[in-house]
Amino acid sequence: MSRSRLRTRKVTNAVMLGLCGLSAALAVIALLAILSYTVGKGLPAIGLKFLTSLPQPVGDPGGGIGNAIVGTTVLVALACGIGIPAGLLAGIYVAEFAHPRVAVVVRFVADVLFGVPSIVTGVFVYGLVVVAMGGYSALAGGIALALIMVPIISRTAEESLKLVPNTLREAGLALGVPLWRIILSVVIPSALPGVLTGIMLGLARVAGETAPLIFTAFGSRLNYKGVDEPIAALPLQIYRYAISPYADWQRQAWGAALILIVMVLLASVAVRLLTRKRSSNLGR
Amino acid sequence: MSEAFVLARTEDKAVAHGMVTEELNAWYGRMHALRNINLTIEPRQVTAMIGPSGCGKSTLIRCLNRLHEVVAGARVGGKVLLDGVDVYAPGTDPVDLRRRVGMVFQRPNPFPTMSIFDNVVAGLKLSSRQGRQRMAEVVERSLKQAALWDEVKDKLNQPGTDLSGGQQQRLCIARALAVEPEILLMDEPCSALDPVATMKIEELMRSLREAYTQVIVTHNMQQAARVSDFTGFMLMAEDRAGELVEYGRTDQVFTNPRDKRTEDYITGRFG
């Protein structure tokens, strides 16, 4: 081997490793670009009026996203109300009671549901709920979001429950406590950080979903009127404003996007903290 | 990069290669793993390192091919001389050193995505562009040196992991020999193998003596006595740092140890 060949190899090594670092940097740069523009363009749009008033027609000043914030809250609450119990129970069933083969099937189905494009979920709920109810509604939107939430929650719940050592269950059983009580009062609390992680992840995900709402919740420029009426939502508003040709609406889109990103960021940080807590709880 | 170091590499096998450590120390982070090791590896001899678990034998040989520093937070102090040149001198390149000081590990680790043929030439392909013919010659020579040729010559294209444990280890030895190292380090090469495979590898070490300088770490004293010309006995001190207690010709260390601790270990009073 000649000395120059060794030098070539070392140069290649340095270059390729550098490219790997550059790749990671690119991802970080992309994130920073998105965050900085959102903050930069969104912050000026934010104000109390913006956060509380209703959208105004084009050209009229003072429009806001008040109803969209309320709408997203209502939709997420509906999604949680349906999705959290369903997801948790399914996760508990797979982790604690199911026959292994049944568990494989349920897990597979949850994975399938997880991978369904959210627009297809929207089409499904349209056919199932909107057509049946005769119109767009918050309920339909909530159901669509719940369908997206359920596999996330059930999978994280299942994994967290499985991490709880069996000795806890055995100790309870030896005392004569029925299994379901043990699960409710001992196992789930132990798995709580993990379960909460799943819930936060699901929340953050559905709060930002637009596609399934386009023809279920549909959006609205009015105040909340009931779960059987169309309802505004932050992501929908952003979408409609972003593709509009009006500068004022585009500005509002950035403001709304900033709110959404802050929500998502908080949820991500919460997830991180919870995960760290879970690791330390298990003495890792 | 040290000029002398690169030029010292020679294809002339008539030259015999040896190593010397001077006040060699090693740390894992803050944990002191080796203390002031002064050891001579005689050329064309087999040197065995023995001692109870945790005494630093593996750490020591990993310092000889600069594999120790690959672990995050690991550090080395002192000198290790290969034919008189310090391999830890600033600017010295570990990549070239590791081709010259080869290593075989405790558990056989052939590359599963490569055939037997490709496994043997894996190291060779890095440093030189050889034609297929030339590589086939190297493969045959290395596998013969490792006493594996007859068993695999008809299935060179099969995956390297399609062999028994003992065969895999000999494959790893062939792989190490293919790059024609000057020194061959073996970290408990037989501990994962059955007695028959162990015997074959010990025979292998004897046959390699003419061409290579070998260092073997073993927890099996009888093996050290059978195979080596020189033996070093190590112990873990109270602060868990490894120390070289005694070093000398194998027959002397085993029949007439100078240090009482050596005697205790050899007679099985502990360890």
Place this chain on the structure above:
Amino acid sequence: MKQENQQGGPQARFSLRSRLKSRGRRGEIIFITLAALAALALIGLVLLMVFELVTRSLPALQRFGAGFLTGTEWNPVTEKFGALSAIYGTLVTSLLALLIAVPVSIGAAVFLAELAPGSIRGTASFLMELLAAVPSVVYGLWAIFVLVPVVIGPAQQFLGDHLGFLPFFKGPNLGGFGILSGSVILAIMVLPLVTATARDIIRMVPDAQKEAMLALGATRWETLWKVVLPYGRSGIVGSVILGLGRALGETMAVTMVIGNSPRISVSLFSPAHTMASQIASEFSEATGGLYISALIELALVLFAITLVVNVIARLLVWKATGKFKTGGRS
């Protein structure tokens, strides 16, 4: 029962406990039933989804048959619906997105798994998670007002001027809204998923393999390229296909920058549409049973394609995590 309670001593406690037990058994049955129902509902829902999609696309299925997949004309007025342009747009943007994202993802995954010092590793992974959490519509907003005018528009200008003889860079330029923009924003969105999965795969490569290669005198890059990455090959492919599955179903960001036009063109500058973007933009205004049915059939095709891709991806990743156990017979 009350009288039994008032008897003191161990007998009372025993009967109390047995009463608790029988109440407990009822509770147990209720609880398990509820949980099982939830699991069953999950299965039922997915089956229902397939059923619904198929049933509602029947009119279009019956009218167009297999021609739906190959037809290029999409005309609500004459009621002729062919999905080829949407399928083309979906495949082209997804594959181009992967082409851009995969080298960057694997490079980043290698960096995070092997090269980064501890402190950087944690922060970078967290930032990657944040990138994954950004909602699609925000990506789209950023793409419309930043990516397209600042990056893609000028890039297309440059490519058109200098490499315009290539069919990929020919043709009119909608100021940046088209296949290239759609692919780039998809690439950014797919990046965190592929990186995180590939990173986990790479971290599972045993140290012994890396040491063996290093001990032969290999540089770190040579070790990565010749041993580590091949070892994790199927898992890495799995993570790429996972990214593909994500890209295929991505709706909002792509809809906002792809130009929404039913064109099939080799030029990267050309506007186009994907199945998801077409459904998103046309569904609310679709009138007429056949039109809606055709859009639902589009959703069905999208569902089927993403299902197959995701199953393959999961199989590969699962296989990689259970692969390479102790090799060799003995």
